[in-house]
Amino acid sequence: MQAAVCTRYGPPSVVRIEERPVPVPAANEVCIRVRATTVSTADWRVRSQCMPHGFGLAGRLAFGLHAPRQPILGTELAGDIDAVGAHVTAFAEGDAVVAFTGAAMGAHAEYRCVRADRVIVRKPATLSYDVAAALAFGGTTALDFFRRAALCADEHVLVNGASGTVGSAMVQLAVHAGAEVTAVCSGANADAMRQLGAAHVVDYAHTDFARERARYDVIADCVGNAPYARVRDALTPRGRLLAVLATLPAMLRAPWVNATTGRRVIAGPAAERVDDLRTLVDLAVAGVFTPCLDAHFAFADIARAHARVDTGRKRGSVLVEVA
Ligand SMILES: NC(=O)c1ccc[n+]([C@@H]2O[C@H](COP(=O)([O-])OP(=O)(O)OC[C@H]3O[C@@H](n4cnc5c(N)ncnc54)[C@H](OP(=O)(O)O)[C@@H]3O)[C@@H](O)[C@H]2O)c1
Numbered sequence: 001m002q003a004a005v006c007t008r009y010g011p012p013s014v015v016r017i018e019e020r021p022v023p024v025p026a027a028n029e030v031c032i033r034v035r036a037t038t039v040s041t042a043d044w045r046v047r048s049q050c051m052p053h054g055f056g057l058a059g060r061l062a063f064g065l066h067a068p069r070q071p072i073l074g075t076e077l078a079g080d081i082d083a084v085g086a087h088v089t090a091f092a093e094g095d096a097v098v099a100f101t102g103a104a105m106g107a108h109a110e111y112r113c114v115r116a117d118r119v120i121v122r123k124p125a126t127l128s129y130d131v132a133a134a135l136a137f138g139g140t141t142a143l144d145f146f147r148r149a150a151l152c153a154d155e156h157v158l159v160n161g162a163s164g165t166v167g168s169a170m171v172q173l174a175v176h177a178g179a180e181v182t183a184v185c186s187g188a189n190a191d192a193m194r195q196l197g198a199a200h201v202v203d204y205a206h207t208d209f210a211r212e213r214a215r216y217d218v219i220a221d222c223v224g225n226a227p228y229a230r231v232r233d234a235l236t237p238r239g240r241l242l243a244v245l246a247t248l249p250a251m252l253r254a255p256w257v258n259a260t261t262g263r264r265v266i267a268g269p270a271a272e273r274v275d276d277l278r279t280l281v282d283l284a285v286a287g288v289f290t291p292c293l294d295a296h297f298a299f300a301d302i303a304r305a306h307a308r309v310d311t312g313r314k315r316g317s318v319l320v321e322v323a
């Protein structure tokens with residue numbers, strides 16, 4: 001099979017297409033013929049080792065000291081089951097599925113084995129492989145942070161970085177939860193955010209939301225430029241800051257804020273849960289959650305897809321069509 005392999009850290013050009021053996025599923029696994037996947041900011045972070053401030057050493061320890069321990073990146077995919085392990089009863093050969101490999105990665109290949117009891121669900125026929133492949137990375141992050149924040153209907157939510165993969169999922173899922181949503185993005189993305197359901201849009205080039213009079217029950221920072229010290233006065237007295245992207249010092253300060261202020265800072269990696277993926281598939285079928293798709297690339301051009309992600313300017317997810 002062909003796989004996009006990253007045998008050293010560096011720019012997009014370190015990603016090469018190579019021949020690898022087709023994996024054979026273990027007894028509790030299925031082997032998926034991948035049809036579509038994405039290049040995400042997780043792939044960019046692992047490939048470039050560009051980590052939030054303070055996480056440089058942790059990144060090397062987690063992903064490999066001198067080169068990626070898992071050379072095939074890619075966190076999410078949609079495809080068809082090609083082979084089934086001896087003990088698997090939940091899936092059969094030919095089933096169309098969507099899977100979130102998350103931190104284990106390995107989705108940038110023609111075939112990927114996944115444990116049948118992990119984050120994998122059937123793909124309804126009404127969802128395209130492209131849309132299905134882009135549900136998990138932003139969607140599961142949004143669901144997990146909103147769950148930890150105990151988001152309620154009628155709350156006012158501000159999403160900073162609303163036009164990215166995580167931000168655009170947060171806008172749609174917060175609207176669906178009954179919240180009033182303010183999206184912070186560039187002027188070029190303002191109309192797209194209104195179409196996703198944002199009631200208000202703030203263009204960060206002209207307005208600093210943290211200095212305005214509005215107060216928010218929840219502020220989700222998907223950019224990393226809205227630490228607690230900056231947004232404290234923009235939060236309600238029981239407000240929550242969702243630090244989707246947080247530096248190590250900010251994470252270390254969070255317990256102090258949480259213990260002393262009545263407000264909360266919620267940070268750390270989002271959980272990878274099959275129930276969340278199932279929810280996202282259901283919401284996508286119902287037309288409630290439609291992942292924003294940025295550029296599409298052929299598998300042979302996956303290095304260009306990485307370069308697009310590296311710009312930091314993508315709107316939603318960068319799709320890679322494998323088959
Ligand atoms: N904690 C977790 O478990 C977790 C999970 C997933 C992701 N993350 C992290 O979350 C961050 C966001 O991920 P992502 O995939 O959503 O990123 P992304 O898709 O690359 O975000 C790109 C978007 O950010 C916007 N942006 C850039 N600068 C901005 C600014 N100053 N203010 C507002 N918007 C700005 C851009 O809009 P314009 O072009 O309009 O500027 C663009 O649409 C990443 O750092 C990622 O590592 C954390």
